Amino acid sequence: MIDAKLITVMYVELLLFLILFPLIPALILTVLRNENLRAIVVTAGAGISALGSILLLAFSVGQNQLFFTVPAPDIALVMLVLEILIAGYLVIVSAKAKQFLVIGFVLLQLLLIGGAEYLGLEGHSKVPDLLTDEFSAIMAVIIGVIGGLICIYALGYMREYQEHHKDLPDNRPKFFAVLFLFLSAMFGVVFSNNLIWMYFFWEVTTLCSYLLIRYPETEEAINNAFRALLYNLIGGACFPIAIIYILVNGGSENLGIGSLIAAGPAIALIPASLIAIAGCAKSAQLPFSSWLVGAMVAPTPVSALLHSSTMVKAGVYAIARFAPVFDGQVLGMVIALIGGVTFLVTSCIAISQSNAKKVLAYSTIANLGLIVACAGVGTPEALWAAIFLIIFHAISKSLLFLSVGTVEHRIGSRDIEDMTGLAAPMPKVGLMMLIGIAGMFLAPFGMLISKWASIHAFSQALPPFGMILIVILAYGSAVTVFFWAKWMGKLLEVRKWEESIEFKISKAEWAALIPLTALTIIACFGIAPISTYLIEPFLVTMYGKISDLIPASNLMIMVLMLALIVVLPVLMMKILIPRRSLRRYMGGVTVKDGVMEGSLGMKREIALSNLYLEDLFPEAGLSKYGSVITIVLFCVLLLGLISGGVL
Amino acid sequence: MITILTAVAFLIFAPVIGVLVSGVDRIITARMQGRVGPPVLQPFLDIAKLFEKEKVGVWQAPAVLIFLHLAFMVVTGLIFFGGGDLLLAIFALTLSEVFLVLAAYSTRSPYAHVGAGRELIQLIAVEPVIIIAAVGFYMVTGSFAASDIMNYSGLPVILLPGIFISVVCILTFKLRKSPFDLSTSHHAHQELVKGVMTEFSGSTLGMVELAHLYETVILLGIIYLFFVGNPLLAILAIIVVYMLEILADNSTSRVKWLPALRGAWLITLILGGGNIIALSLL
Numbered sequence: 060m061i062d063a064k065l066i067t068v069m070y071v072e073l074l075l076f077l078i079l080f081p082l083i084p085a086l087i088l089t090v091l092r093n094e095n096l097r098a099i100v101v102t103a104g105a106g107i108s109a110l111g112s113i114l115l116l117a118f119s120v121g122q123n124q125l126f127f128t129v130p131a132p133d134i135a136l137v138m139l140v141l142e143i144l145i146a147g148y149l150v151i152v153s154a155k156a157k158q159f160l161v162i163g164f165v166l167l168q169l170l171l172i173g174g175a176e177y178l179g180l181e182g183h184s185k186v187p188d189l190l191t192d193e194f195s196a197i198m199a200v201i202i203g204v205i206g207g208l209i210c211i212y213a214l215g216y217m218r219e220y221q222e223h224h225k226d227l228p229d230n231r232p233k234f235f236a237v238l239f240l241f242l243s244a245m246f247g248v249v250f251s252n253n254l255i256w257m258y259f260f261w262e263v264t265t266l267c268s269y270l271l272i273r274y275p276e277t278e279e280a281i282n283n284a285f286r287a288l289l290y291n292l293i294g295g296a297c298f299p300i301a302i303i304y305i306l307v308n309g310g311s312e313n314l315g316i317g318s319l320i321a322a323g324p325a326i327a328l329i330p331a332s333l334i335a336i337a338g339c340a341k342s343a344q345l346p347f348s349s350w351l352v353g354a355m356v357a358p359t360p361v362s363a364l365l366h367s368s369t370m371v372k373a374g375v376y377a378i379a380r381f382a383p384v385f386d387g388q389v390l391g392m393v394i395a396l397i398g399g400v401t402f403l404v405t406s407c408i409a410i411s412q413s414n415a416k417k418v419l420a421y422s423t424i425a426n427l428g429l430i431v432a433c434a435g436v437g438t439p440e441a442l443w444a445a446i447f448l449i450i451f452h453a454i455s456k457s458l459l460f461l462s463v464g465t466v467e468h469r470i471g472s473r474d475i476e477d478m479t480g481l482a483a484p485m486p487k488v489g490l491m492m493l494i495g496i497a498g499m500f501l502a503p504f505g506m507l508i509s510k511w512a513s514i515h516a517f518s519q520a521l522p523p524f525g526m527i528l529i530v531i532l533a534y535g536s537a538v539t540v541f542f543w544a545k546w547m548g549k550l551l552e553v554r555k556w557e558e559s560i561e562f563k564i565s566k567a568e569w570a571a572l573i574p575l576t577a578l579t580i581i582a583c584f585g586i587a588p589i590s591t592y593l594i595e596p597f598l599v600t601m602y603g604k605i606s607d608l609i610p611a612s613n614l615m616i617m618v619l620m621l622a623l624i625v626v627l628p629v630l631m632m633k634i635l636i637p638r639r640s641l642r643r644y645m646g647g648v649t650v651k652d653g654v655m656e657g658s659l660g661m662k663r664e665i666a667l668s669n670l671y672l673e674d675l676f677p678e679a680g681l682s683k684y685g686s687v688i689t690i691v692l693f694c695v696l697l698l699g700l701i702s703g704g705v706l
Numbered sequence: 707m708i709t710i711l712t713a714v715a716f717l718i719f720a721p722v723i724g725v726l727v728s729g730v731d732r733i734i735t736a737r738m739q740g741r742v743g744p745p746v747l748q749p750f751l752d753i754a755k756l757f758e759k760e761k762v763g764v765w766q767a768p769a770v771l772i773f774l775h776l777a778f779m780v781v782t783g784l785i786f787f788g789g790g791d792l793l794l795a796i797f798a799l800t801l802s803e804v805f806l807v808l809a810a811y812s813t814r815s816p817y818a819h820v821g822a823g824r825e826l827i828q829l830i831a832v833e834p835v836i837i838i839a840a841v842g843f844y845m846v847t848g849s850f851a852a853s854d855i856m857n858y859s860g861l862p863v864i865l866l867p868g869i870f871i872s873v874v875c876i877l878t879f880k881l882r883k884s885p886f887d888l889s890t891s892h893h894a895h896q897e898l899v900k901g902v903m904t905e906f907s908g909s910t911l912g913m914v915e916l917a918h919l920y921e922t923v924i925l926l927g928i929i930y931l932f933f934v935g936n937p938l939l940a941i942l943a944i945i946v947v948y949m950l951e952i953l954a955d956n957s958t959s960r961v962k963w964l965p966a967l968r969g970a971w972l973i974t975l976i977l978g979g980g981n982i983i984a985l986s987l988l
Contacts (some may be wrong), residue, residue, distance in 0.1 A: 502801040522986035537833035544804050545848040548811025628770045636765035643815045670823040
């Protein structure tokens with residue numbers, strides 16, 4: 060029996076280690092210009108962060124929620140000073156770029172958080188600073204392992220990126236330093252119990268996102284970086300308001316996530332909803348979503364790390380944390396509807412896109428919308444679905460982003476139309492892409508299990524909102540099938556076997572792609588243990604008792620289906636494959652395979668283009684309508700908050 | 707135990723029922739057109755013959771993907787008739803359909819390519835109704851498990867009239883019948899030749915046909931669920947619905963995909979969506 064006090068010390072050290080350790084590689088990388096040394100530092104830094112997070116996950120099995128106070132009383136002051144410095148930096152760069160709206164919001168936030176600190180300076184040491192439970196540990200593994208793999212991938216990718224963009228200054232030292240600073244801030248967000256701490260780390264992630272989006276330093280990149288900054292600041296302003304509300308109404312003992320949830324909806328609903336608004340901005344929900352689409356100008360590892368698998372997850376993490384508060388509340392349902400509308404509208408827009416990164420961006424927004432919908436519904440089953448969505452989306456989407464990045468450097472395009480028959484010249488990456496896409500929407504894979512659980516959850520949610528969400532989900536998931544399946548089809552439209560062009564792909568890129576592919580499959584087999592040992596205990600802590608979730612027998616069927624997909628082709632290959640190969644039917648005179656001769660002797664090769672249905676799903680029109688609907692919903696939410704505050 | 711038996715029964719008898727349904731369908735269709743029509747077992751003979759043909763194809767992938775299409779169609783039926791979760795069965799069905807679409811794409815035939823795109827449009831026209839129907843059954847019976855729904859003693863159709871009408875409408879897509887035979891049809895004399903199936907031949911085409919027999923039985927099973935409390939009425943309903951489908955097939959000409967999709971979505975939204983939202987407020 061280990062002493063309880065010892066465990067606490069160990070935990071605090073591990074949590075602080077995870078938050079602080081990435082700063083060491085970040086500092087080293089700022090000054091390092093040698094490529095080989097950089098590779099060593101990045102690999103070591105990523106590896107240690109990943110191991111640390113896995114260790115934390117192992118510890119968290121069988122542990123309850125734990126809260127810790129960091130024995131350093133001056134730390135609040137340090138954070139305030141850092142916040143002022145960050146604000147100063149943002150004011151200077153915005154003034155240079157004449158982005159006065161951004162300056163306004165930076166100053167507004169500084170004012171608000173200054174006010175909050177002033178109100179709570181004596182009190183807020185009362186609440187524990189850090190927390191850990193299964194949910195934080197899962198988030199930590201996503202940040203540590205997937206984030207680490209993406210950092211390693213970036214080594215290879217960024218070298219080629221600089222070769223392709225000779226006109227750009229080589230700012231890679233800064234680039235990798237910001238990546239590690241970002242990892243540190245993300246660990247901070249998911250381990251914070253004190254909302255003032257969480258807000259601090261939250262703002263650091265916004266800063267990192269801004270810096271990384273403007274990395275290409277083109278006019279477009281700079282504009283998009285400021286847009287991302289502005290939207291996150293608008294949403295982020297709700298965070299200090301929530302803190303002030305708690306300090307004014309509930310007292311500083313409710314400033315911790317744990318105590319705030321325990322205080323119940325009567326006290327927690329308004330601050331939780333305010334934080335949910337900040338979360339919606341960070342998770343790029345409509346009407347904020349255009350910042351995330353614009354962020355795709357950044358190098359692909361940035362899109363994979365910040366704008367799909369981790370930073371945007373901070374938003375949904377914050378909302379999901381407060382899910383028990385939203386359970387059965389109309390305000391929670393309004394938040395859920397915002398997520399639901401975002402899911403449907405952005406899924407429709409994804410149909411009309413042929414740029415692979417934009418498809419991934421819109422599908423990311425859509426999936427975040429679904430997570431917001433689950434978190435807003437707030438029942439145990441919905442939260443179960445939300446956490447699984449977070450896990451599987453992080454894995455599959457980062458795999459997809461990275462494989463698109465690799466393909467882009469090989470074929471010189473990120474357009475899906477240019478990936479016709481990619482399975483021939485790039486069989487391995489093509490297969491990985493197929494697995495990643497399948498992971499996003501097909502039956503035995505994880506995302507679909509989460510969708511399934513969300514349907515179960517929505518059908519028990521507050522009527523009629525639950526049913527409205529079901530209808531939204533039914534249409535949204537149909538649309539999802541469309542744009543993913545046509546992409547898969549494109550990859551398989553093989554003309555003839557060509558020589559592989561994969562030998563040029565760097566080791567660093569393989570080192571990330573292979574584990575992520577493996578994780579996509581392993582995580583599906585692991586659903587039952589993840590649910591039993593991690594998520595169900597977490598739900599019991601949050602809700603007390605929980606009813607039956609997805610029954611184990613159904614999960615078994617899913618695993619069997621997955622096994623069938625893997626085993627059947629191998630078993631049947633010999634029996635099934637054609638003995639003789641024929642030319643395609645071309646409806647005229649076929650000169651050679653795939654080329655036909657017309658009536659005037661013209662020879663034409665077939666060119667196949669996918670359906671994009673721009674008339675039915677126009678990007679601009681849908682964004683407009685989606686924004687109008689969600690703005691109305693946000694107004695309803697704000698009205699509810701104001702009237703709730705008065706009453 | 708009973709559920710395992712029904713699952714096994716499905717595996718063995720579904721093709722038999724499918725052949726009979728399809729054979730009778732062909733005779734009635736022929737009579738409507740003033741022909742005598744083939745013998746009832748003609749669909750069986752057709753498929754049997756396909757499996758004796760030489761295996762040829764454009765490359766290896768399509769045959770494997772079609773096998774997966776068939777395999778997961780069978781899995782769908784096993785889950786459904788084995789009393790499993792309705793949503794799980796629906797997802798397996800979608801997976802099976804996606805394999806068919808991928809097989810069509812992978813042939814890289816211009817006709818199959820157009821067919822695959824249209825098959826996907828049909829898929830998204832149909833998907834919302836089926837999910838909404840499953841939730842409708844949950845609201846009426848309190849369970850997503852097909853075995854629990856089978857034990858329900860009332861007639862779900864009374865509470866789910868809107869959903870029932872939408873399901874009947876989209877059944878035309880699923881049975882590949884006019885006016886919604888967009889991606890392929892029984893007749894090859896058209897602008898997209900045989901659509902998705904253009905490049906499939908021999909046993910590959912045979913597997914597609916076999917999968918369609920299984921699918922037909924699954925779809926009729928869903929109609930059955932609407933009348934589950936009264937088996938006699940349920941069988942009568944299936945016959946009436948199928949007759950309507952044949953009538954529609956023979957009296958309409960194919961519509962373009964856009965009005966088909968719009969129409970299916972609108973009907974689903976108003977009748978299906980309206981039905982479950984109203985039901986939740988009751």
